[in-house]
Amino acid sequence: MADLNPVEAAVKALLDGVQPLPGERLPCEAAAGRILAEPVSARLDVPPFDNSAMDGYALHHGDAGGWVKVTQRIAAGATGGPLARGTCARIFTGGAMPLGADCVVMQERCALGGELVLIPPEVPAGDNVRRRGRDVSAGDELLPGGEPLEAAALGHLAGQGITEVVVQRRPRVVLLSTGDEIIDPGQPLGPGQIYNSNRPMLRRLLERFGAEVVRVASIPDDAEGTRRALARAAREADVVITTGGVSVGEEDHVKAAVETLGQLDLWRLAIRPGKPLALGRLPAGERETRFVGLPGNPVSSFVGAWLFLRPLMGALLGAPSLASLPQLSARADFTTTTGPRQHYMRVALAFTTEGIVAKAFRDQNSGVLSSCINADALALIPPESRIEVGDSIECLWLNGG
Numbered sequence: 394m395a396d397l398n399p400v401e402a403a404v405k406a407l408l409d410g411v412q413p414l415p416g417e418r419l420p421c422e423a424a425a426g427r428i429l430a431e432p433v434s435a436r437l438d439v440p441p442f443d444n445s446a447m448d449g450y451a452l453h454h455g456d457a458g459g460w461v462k463v464t465q466r467i468a469a470g471a472t473g474g475p476l477a478r479g480t481c482a483r484i485f486t487g488g489a490m491p492l493g494a495d496c497v498v499m500q501e502r503c504a505l506g507g508e509l510v511l512i513p514p515e516v517p518a519g520d521n522v523r524r525r526g527r528d529v530s531a532g533d534e535l536l537p538g539g540e541p542l543e544a545a546a547l548g549h550l551a552g553q554g555i556t557e558v559v560v561q562r563r564p565r566v567v568l569l570s571t572g573d574e575i576i577d578p579g580q581p582l583g584p585g586q587i588y589n590s591n592r593p594m595l596r597r598l599l600e601r602f603g604a605e606v607v608r609v610a611s612i613p614d615d616a617e618g619t620r621r622a623l624a625r626a627a628r629e630a631d632v633v634i635t636t637g638g639v640s641v642g643e644e645d646h647v648k649a650a651v652e653t654l655g656q657l658d659l660w661r662l663a664i665r666p667g668k669p670l671a672l673g674r675l676p677a678g679e680r681e682t683r684f685v686g687l688p689g690n691p692v693s694s695f696v697g698a699w700l701f702l703r704p705l706m707g708a709l710l711g712a713p714s715l716a717s718l719p720q721l722s723a724r725a726d727f728t729t730t731t732g733p734r735q736h737y738m739r740v741a742l743a744f745t746t747e748g749i750v751a752k753a754f755r756d757q758n759s760g761v762l763s764s765c766i767n768a769d770a771l772a773l774i775p776p777e778s779r780i781e782v783g784d785s786i787e788c789l790w791l792n793g794g
Contacts, residue, residue: 397663400700400735406658407672407701411683413711414631416559421550424542427560428603428710435535436553438526443490444469447521450503450510451494452481458514460506467491481510490522497521529553539711563605564709567626568595571612571619571638571647572689590762591636591694595687598698602706602715604632612638612647619646623654627675627682631709634702637689639671647686651675655684663776665734666759667693670701690759696737696771699791719793721770725786727753731778739768740788751788 398406416430445451445467452461456479464480467473469487476482476493484490484497495518504511529535535553536546542560550558575589576582589611596606607629612622619638626633638647639660648671651657655675662670670693671686685701687694699718707715723742740751751772754764770788774780 397661397668397734398659399663403659403662403670403672403701404704407683407685407705408708409658411705411708414562414564414709417562418557418559420557421542421547421555424558424560425547426603427542427563428712429536429538429540429542430559430561430711431538432534433536433550433555433558435529435531435533436555437529438531439529439552440523440525440527443525444523445484445486445488445490445497445521446523447497447499448485449497449499449521450481450512451476451484451488451490451497452512452516453478453494454496454516454518454520456481457496457498457512457516459512460509461512463508463510465491481512495519495522539713541712541714561603561710561712563603564631564706565607565629566599566604566632566634567630568592568599568606568609569612569622569626569633569635570610571614571635571645573614575611575637575689590691591687591689594691594762595634595636595694595698595702598695599634599702599706602698602703603710603712604702604706614646616646616649619650620654623647623650623675623684627654627677627684630682632683632685632705633675635684635686636694637687639669639686639688647671651684651686655681663734664696664700665731665736666690667697667700667737668734669693670697672701688759691762692739692759692765695762695765699771699789700737718771718789718791721749721788721790721793722785723749723751723770723772723788725753725772725780725784726750726782727780728782729753729774729780731774731776733776735776736772736774737789738772738774739764740770740772741767742769742788742790749788751786 461481465473466483467488468485472489473491476491502513574586578588635647638645651673657673659672669688673684674681675684687697739754743750769792770790773787
């Protein structure tokens with residue numbers, strides 16, 4: 394199928410010339426899930442001082458193996474005085490190690506007798522001590538640019554007393570639906586009409602990929618209305634996405650409108666599902682707005698979102714983690730035969746003691762959206778292939794990305 398493009402060529406065309414969007418400064422409490430625009434350096438050592446990892450007794454390791462006098466008590470948030478040899482300090486988890494002590498013996502290993510405590514023998518130096526800077530040293534890179542600010546990263550920032558960060562601006566997306574037969578939920582269905590399942594599905598995926606959907610709308614099935622809708626969307630957004638209207642039917646006006654207004658970079662892919670996909674650029678003053686025309690069938694849009702929208706949002710966000718999906722090897726529990734296009738099958742993954750098993754959904758038709766609900770991965774089946782039960786296949790892991 395010489396007129397069809399492979400996925401690799403489509404991704405290359407899609408990302409050609411894409412640069413990360415400008416950054417914006419936000420309070421850390423409002424930055425959850427956002428992408429760091431620049432590296433963050435540590436201001437403090439973590440821990441900021443040697444401290445006890447246990448409730449117990451701090452002493453010099455050379456004084457272990459006998460009765461030792463308890464001369465001070467150090468709680469978390471307090472500091473003790475220098476510790477004389479032959480003595481120890483009652484210390485609690487997080488308490489600062491006193492000068493002269495180099496180990497902590499947990500209280501369960503000790504016996505208390507008045508002001509004395511019996512310390513077991515052979516306690517190594519450094520035992521149960523969290524050394525200053527063990528996690529982070531001041532001046533080190535705390536978080537790299539392109540890092541998503543999830544729970545642990547936010548905690549890392551808080552541990553440094555950092556209250557603001559510079560994050561990438563979220564890509565602004567306008568999501569347009571084509572087809573007079575497509576109506577929104579809540580309206581009564583007329584003859585020949587269906588509800589719009591693509592719009593909420595794609596909106597959620599785009600938000601998951603870090604985008605901001607600034608507007609959703611429907612495009613009328615006529616050439617001039619399509620051109621006006623695309624021109625307006627290009628002025629509002631960094632990316633314009635349409636569903637439907639990029640095939641070869643008489644009512645498919647989107648492809649022609651993109652060619653009239655701007656530039657069509659690529660059309661039609663050698664994949665199943667999702668052959669009628671269009672990529673291009675629309676003028677928006679002194680800049681260009683990226684255009685992605687997804688097929689109207691919901692499964693094709695679902696697959697296209699993972700293969701193309703995710704890496705595009707990643708490039709605009711400067712987020713390497715979104716560039717490609719994690720790939721896993723699995724054993725097929727199904728039999729299938731492919732034609733000249735690469736097939737992306739919806740599969741559930743079973744992690745067994747004998748390895749990963751890919752279980753294909755029974756109906757792989759591009760209109761069967763239920764096949765995507767519990768899909769863990771997309772199984773990559775090469776063109777002109779015959780897969781038997783037990784064969785090794787490669788899968789793109791959706792839940793791992």
